[in-house]
Amino acid sequence: MNEQTISSEDYAIFSEFFYRKTGISFETTKRYFVDKRLLERMNATEHKTFRSYFTMMRFEVSGEELQHLTNIMTVNETYFIREEYQFECLVSSILPEITEKKKDHKPVRIWVMPSSSGEEPYSIAMYLIEKWTGISKWDVEIIASDIDTSVLRKARAGLYGARTLQYVPAAWLKKYFCKVGEDFQISDDLRSAVEYTRVNLAEPADTRSYRNFDVIFCRNLLIYFDDMSRKRAGETFYDALVPGGFICLGHSESMSRVSSLYTARRFPEAIVYQRALETQ
């Protein structure tokens, strides 16, 4: 039996296909990472050649294998102050633009979906307090949602291990957390600053009352969706945002490949997507 290998041509074919499907682009520097995972899935599905595996994966009606591959091609972890450049973008570029145009002085509304176990919404809350000068003038409403009720329980409890807090500045740790055994409990003030709700993004009945948000954080979720689900999520967020509202995605995600209803905005800190004011 030939030793299984991924040729340069196979790699190019796969990278192009995977980009088309997920928007995730692998440079040649990722060759080892990609090859290793492709060979892993070829073994798991008992395909001896890339060609036969690729054909199966590409034309499988259920899309199950593509989903497997997508899952192992992405790193799924969460922690406080993850992808900090987007929080910088929020306080330095997005919120100043929103508040300049906001006429009603209603609270700035932020939706974090998925919330996971709370690291992201709490990071946003801390960032706003510590780094956004507008916090003294504007009320903020943070709603964080997830489909998984167990992570919502964990988020509301606000108890975290040291590993997930490694990027939290020492002064913030002291100010917003207290030690509980080996773990750290986030302050009651911050816990009450975030409202947690259970939402299935794919269920219109769950999302139809989510409206009038100025900013949505949806990071590292769409990469796990198939094309149709991703498109529907884009439509759901469109209705959840105010015209001109912003959506922040994960670093490997792009709304441009999901929907034509958003404009990519290139701020000094990050690229985010903005709901169009008019779509005629």
Place this chain on the structure above:
Amino acid sequence: MPFVNHSDSAAASGEERKRTRDYASLVDQLSDPNPTSRRWAARDLAQCPEGALELVARLKNETDLSVREVIFSTLTTLKNREAIEGLIDCLRSEDAALRNETIEAMQQCPEEVGQFIQLLFTDADPDVRIFAVNILESLCHGEVESWLIGVISTDQNLNVCATAVGVLTEIGTAASCEPLMAVSRRFANEPFLTFAVELALKRICEQKSNE
């Protein structure tokens, strides 16, 4: 703290539903002047299989992109006979954007669209047959290669065959080799097709030798 928490407020505090959601009302709201109302009507019609024809009719006149996107999503959710036939009808539109959106939508329904592929390849309009090949390019269906072999074996139109050869270059297996050579002979005076077939055969042979 400057944070507002409306716990128990159903989180969203967006707005209440203001309109009835029965079928007749939803169809009526598809023509509402407000695109948000049209979007929500189109989305909620996913619960009404009989709504496909109304959605397709709206699609042909809808100028708001956000509403168009939701109509396509609902049609691909319904994916019943009326929805697929309506999408096929959109392939004949003069609106290139609508045609491209239709191709993408049809690729999302492999099983349902698969049942119409043979019919599409007998269409008198070669443009429709080319669009059918375009659909196959990303259709997750086990018959894709055999359908394309059928196209290059029987279709009399050069452009339709060339489009099919292009897709076979990417996904063809040994089963495509003889039909590819045959289509090259059939259009022997067309250097572009000869070149495209040679490229396809080369790619397939390279893959075979790697196996």
